[in-house]
Amino acid sequence: MIIQTFGITKRYKNITAVNHIDLSIEEGKIFGLLGPNGAGKTTLLSMLATLIPPTEGTAKVNGHDIRKEPGKVRASIGMVFQTPSSDEILTGRENLYLHALLYGVPKEEREKRIEDVLELVDLADRANDLVKTYSGGMRRRLELARGLLHRPKILFLDEPTLGLDPQTRQHIWDYIKRLSKEQGVTIIITTHYMEEADSLCDRVAIIDHGEIKALDSPSMLKMKVGKSMIKARVESPNLDYIRGLPYVIKAEAKDGTVTIILSEAGAHIQEILCNLGNVSFVELREPTLNDVFLQITGKEMRVESAEGWAEVYARAGSR
């Protein structure tokens, strides 16, 4: 286990941001911390990165205790922050050079590694431009490159695609997957995008109010909810009948929409539709992590606007 936490807890004046979390993360995997804003993901990550001390409990990162050997922990990790942290008055290459110096990359390797990571994130042709001329996606890629420069065993990515457009997001996901596969880096990401956790992570911990509510692979998590899901708009649904069917796991009506979770929809959809009532619209789909989240926490994940990050950039640019 490359990361292990032991009842790690962070309390602020009147809130408990992280509440006695015990977690083990395997080497070489992509591990996701999924939860709404304010769930405690970033706080947990910051503690693992030794940026803030835990109130209680501790953790081992790459075999080093975060309380006793913060220096060794920091030497084993790379971190990409939620908000932009590259220096925009410097060029991409200069940012990487600084990082190489800060992390003590040996002199004779600096140049080559900088070229390598630039290549990896497709920024080689823009490396000598000032970062302030980069788009949001390019900055993210630069920060990813930077996080890899000192060849950390573990890479923390805090909301790696926050505020990026879908296409760029897809690109970043590809990079992250490639990194994990080609470099064998253990990657821990926090996210509140369901699809991100679903498409990237080998294992996902659903975190809410500072506690882990569920932990498994995305497919196993979805299996727990049920194999299939039917959503239908029905005027006066005959729920009691539906609930009585042996293959139905759960059936609920809310605002005129009926949600039925069942073990296998294909074979039974006919029977359900015939007995449900006056159906005006029907949708049959596989459950998503959103459904998992809904079932575990009893609430929807808030969908954030894509503006958040862009705003931070705008502010950073107004220096």
Add this chain to the structure above:
Amino acid sequence: MSDLWGIYALWYREVKVFLREKSRLVSSTVNPLIWLVAFGGGLGASISIGGAGYQAFIFPGVLMLVVLFTTIFFGLYVVWDKKIDFFKEVLVSPLKRTSIFVGKMLGGCTDGLIQSGIIILFGPLFGINYTAYSLGLVILFVLLLAMGTTSLGLAIGSQMTSFEGFGLVQSFVILPLFFLSGALYPIDNLPAWLSWITYANPLTYIVDGMRGALLGESSFPIVLDLGVAAAYVAVLVAIGTFAFKKMT
């Protein structure tokens, strides 16, 4: 060992940023020149202070003003670094906090030296004639002043959470230090209350040392001036290092 590279990295970044922000460089060159030309020239026309004219008399003070403003605001900018998370990237690196402080401090000193170097070049226009000795001594005082004041700025900046404190620092730190240092008037005939404050101000001795070196007019022995400047650095570097260790 690798910390030396890290210190170099921080220094390199600060100097690059400083040299790239041309507008800042220009404005902090023009400000002191206005002081010298307008204030020095205007007031100097109706009073006679100092053997070489009033402009030459306030030249060391204006040099100090340049270093004060450049370095203290450099230090306070740590608040900004913390905001854009650039600094977190530094804090999460294996670099020791003390090394981060040293790197930043050296960066601020270099800024202060470059900025005051430009003003020093204008010296002959205001009646200042340099010798190797006087130039060397002035640069030494500038360096000590820059080290101490950058540390002061970093110490304050590391504990601040927003920019709102900037005005307070200006009103309660920079301006009193400057105006109560004898930068603009001789300190030998002051009323008792003012002279006590002036004697307690470490910058008084730095201005006096520079004036002694450049114009041969001083109120204290050079050894005392240098001693106070060194103490100024020692105390503020210690405070700054401590503040950085406490920073979150």
